[in-house]
Amino acid sequence: MAFTLNVNGTDMEVDAAPETPLLWALRDHLRLTGTKFGCGIAQCGACTVDIDGVATRSCQFPVEAAEGVKITTIEGLGAEGEHVLQKVWTEMNVPQCGYCQSGMVMAAAALLKDIPEPSDADIDLYVDNICRCGTYPRVRQAIHRAAELLKA
Amino acid sequence: MTEHMKLSRRGFISTMLGTGGALVMGLSRPVVAATLGAKPWDSFGEGAAFTPWLQIDPTGKVTVYVTHPDIGNGVVTQACSYIREELACRWEDIRAEYAAPERDHALGGVYSEVGGPLGYFSGRSTFEDRRTAYMTAAAGARERLKAAAAEAWGVDASEITAEEGVLSHASGQSAPYAEFVAAAAAVTLAEEPAPKPREEWTFLTKASPAKIQIPEIVTGRAVYGLDVRPPGMVYAALRQSPVMGGQLVSYDFEAIRDMPGVRAVVEVKPTEPGEPDRIKPAFPLGASVTGSAIAVIADHYWQARTALDALPVVWDDGPGAKWLNIEMMEEAAMAAVRAPGETVELSVGDVAAEFEAGGTVVEAEYLTPYCDHVQLEPLNCTALITENSAEVWAPAQHTQQAFFVTVQETGLAPEQVKLHQTYVGGGFGRRVFGDDTRMAVAVAKGYPGVPVQVIWSREESVRQGRYRPLMGAHMKARLDDDGLPSALQMRVSGGPGFFSNGLANTAFPLVVPNAQIESTVVRDFHIKAGPLRGPGYNSFVFFHESFIDELAEAAGADPLDYRIRIYEKWEDEGWVKILNVLKEKSGWGTPLPTGQARGVAIGNWGMGGRPQHGTTLGAVVHAEVSTEGRVKVHRIDVAFDSGRVMNRDAVQVQLEGGAIFGLNLAMNEKLNVQNGRIVEGNYDEYPLIRMADTPEIHIHFEGLTDHDRYDEIGEPPVGPVGPALASAIAQITGKRPRSQPYREHDLSWGGGEA
Amino acid sequence: MRAFARWFARLAVVAVAAVVAAYWYGTRLPSSPFDGVQAAAAMPLETGQYAARVSDCVACHSTHDGQPFAGGLEMGTPLGSIHATNITPDPEHGIGNYSLADFDRAVRRGVAPDGRRLYPAMPYPSYAKLSDEDVAALYDYFMNHVEPVAQPNPPSEIAWPLNIRWPIEAWNIAFAPTDSFEPDPEQSDFWNRGAYLVQAGGHCGSCHSPRGVAMNEQGYDETDPAFLSGALLDGWYAPPLRGGSGNGIGRWSEDELVAFLKQGRNEHGVVFGSMMEAFNNSTAFMTEADLRAMAHYMKSLPRASEPLWEYDETTTASFAGGMAEAQPGAQLYLQKCSYCHGRDGQNRGTFIPPLAGPSSVLADTPASVINIILNGAGRVVSDGVPDSYRMPPYRVQLTDREIADLATFVRTSWGNTGDAVTPEEVRELRERTDPFSDRVIVLQMR
Ligand code: FES
């Protein structure tokens, strides 16, 4: 079945079964591989994308429900790394293997949109992603730093 | 082409003029090259006999060829730092590429001989041989640039300085490197410069560059194994015998033939390892053998996976099915340590005589479970196999191993195989053997002519692991009048592939006057084990240090002071130094509210029985246990001695991550077995620490002894954090967890009410 | 004294006579319309197989890893475990020696050929309504199309004297109807077909009708207002299947109900818990026409009036801005659930069900909400293909308190009207659904 998805501001056609998770439509059909597959059951957050302003785990979001919404992936957040989180992430040496990090950044971006100056507790709630490398202390510091920069 | 300083037995530093006038530094192998013909290797510029380590293109951009894949430990950045130190280029101008293993092989090991069998291994970037190789190449390039400028400006090369990519002379002449790149390629130096001594470093150990690939990662451009998309690629969803060692009996392709996108089903028969004659793998090929498997190939992964789930498959479980549950296996492991061991790993003095002398004897048993790496990128690999060629894209932890496995599995000549190293979404030891590569190649052989991306679902990845082995330990010690152990007996057991090496080579048994360590292999454990971040070590430190804690308790001593008394007998002063740093920095001894306590532990990864080797690391864990038994870790203090550090921030990041990893193993991780199968498949049943559970982590560099080594950092924290936490738990609750993970223990105390 | 002795002796005689009579009655074979009838020539596979699908025999008479119909499934009862029996045509362990009449007595009367009464875990009170044709078709299927499996039946774990079977006949007399299905002449054939499927083979009431003190179903057809009015069983809440009005299927169209039974999902919900098994094994295989008839029948049943659920947007809005002040349940929802179920609690297509408004959330009992958070859901198999939108279990990740907070939040948000959930309720279900616990619920009655 053909679906029209609005991804990073552009309408794109996907020909897939309605139950296909958005994650695979993005990765295999649209070749946007920045969104990662980690678990497939909404546990790890590696596949996090922004749907209408809310961080969503795309591995558990059927493509049949993805028409008529605005989807932003890591590629659309700042294609050249211009988003404040991307800059801070680079400066503060946040990623290790990096595989979880596009999901981390997408979750953090949604957090900063909702709560421009998040507390540690807010970060705990909004960034519930898994990082096997253990980058959590850096992710936390980087979010605080990004919030400071945004305020300035 | 010129040949100068002899870098090694077989290779010569040389330069060449690369594509578009680039300066390329590397090694040449004219003898081997002659047998290859003159065909240029496309990704490396021209010249069949030439192997680049470094290339400066006419715009001044620098490419570094790195052998060791970055699995998150920053090794690529470290290689670039060596180049930066000697070349004095701008950091922003450096990029890195992986050194092709096929080229290494064709030219007789020009890359891999640096570091030996671990030449293509994802760790140890700070070891001296690697450092020397990169720095020698960069220094040679720098001197050539200077010589070229000197010639143009009519001055003496020794008067020219090179800094931040710019050559300058006191006369006021100055120019970017780019201007002299072509000329430099033609320069012949009278003598190749030696790398700078440590005292002259301006970048290494001074600067702490962040990983150079981060901009690629945070924009989603980084290409991991799962992200390669060669033209015409199809996807394979994989299933292996749910009981390791089981065999496929039958399957019914007709049931899924008409499902959308489905192309084929490929059956993979178990392979025999064999030993190929023309290749010499880093790790034994036996560890890379595949079991019985089936894969569904389809246009898209989701189609392949859906069809695989619908495919009727019958398995013969084989002998492993006799293990009805994990308790049976645990009992077998414990039974093995209640009798004398098969192998004596260490024997000093007379342990039996000491025990007969009477006095205080302490005994305890410990257990660590099977744990999976659960690296965030599930296993995968992409392969294109034709009759006379193979091209593979692998997120390997040892690039060369993946290459050799491909050669062997295809039966092709090494010259016909091309292997691309991709980004790696976490390794922790899981991707060293090449069993994933072999499986992908085996599947792709069954569907030749197009690239096939073989994907393990998360469940498949977890259930078909090469695990941290299930290990049992029986410890027994006698205390002297001074409360210190005069005899230590340790018996350890585990299934085949468990890591007894290192068991005898850590400091504790070496400072007890009478010590005997024995091991026993439980041969009918069918579950495969492999290296997991600090293999062996991550269990032994739990056994040793928990036991020392129990000895301190029996001696009525403070656990930290007691360790100082034990380890001050060891010739390496790092141990005591670390303990003192921890004592001072962690708030050790300052009062805590009821329900909270601090525990300490220390260990060494890599010492191999020698002082001033490996990395010693100690941790203090400050934890709280609610009366209902819920554990919360507030803070971890880490002090360590790797001798020296190269990149302070890179070290700090690795230690933070390693501490969390160790905490996770101790607190949460365990695989269960039912009728021979691994039960847990995904993160819902195999919980991991997340942001909200992450304690404050303080890394203290004051434990460094400045001994001349830059030792490993990734593994060391994984050992001590667990036993330090067990100690804190024991102090709070009166219940010492002697098996991991602690979450399985009832840790309620004081009546258990909230 | 002698008078008393005489009186006592007489009483004893009467008592013994009563017991003998009851024993005789409780072990006698009831008659069957098939007595003396030879089974007809073998029928096509499909005929009996379909009847077996409708009656969902496989759900109980097979284990997960075992051969079909070879029995073995353990059912926990308050008295101890019993096991579903081998109903393959194996002559020794199965039903190979059953005549058609023997088979009929077992299915529709709960009586084995030797007169032993079956435990009413076997839904013979519902199967009593099966037509003679369907019974004959089932017999044909099991005798001629099912592979015999020589698998012995595990003994029941109920201890003497409670394992004596003949007193069950008393229960049968009191509670088990024996009447066959009577079509309602006032209603269409379509309606009657639906009523037959729901009441007889479908035995929907086994889960969805409330039970009395003796575990007896309250009502076996629409004449009883309690019939299909919702019940708690095996730790799951089976919602009302009366759809004349109100919440639950009262808000569903017949088409949506058919889709639910055929695909396992629609915009209002996805099968989970025991219904997932019933779907995977039974309704998924039924014809569209039969499912339509069932839907039509269920939608025709009147329902006691209840406050109607209406979506309330304030919950969704409460997520914007800081969460520091929010209730712990709301915080947990944001952290653990919102990534899939959204802040609005609405469905995502037909694959992620809404948490706003479904009857399992509005019910008096929080059992289903707690159970699914603790244990997650299995995979829905539609057209032979397992889907991949399963609810993960949170048993190891969340404490009783956290699950209680979460369940409370879900039950009180977006207009949902459930009560707060306590950690004790969670602990109880956690233990009883822990596969390693000795109090595990596998099946109580079905
Ligand atoms: S892949 Fe979607 S949450 Fe893990």
Ligand code: FES
């Ligand atoms: S950086 Fe490796 S999993 Fe997070």
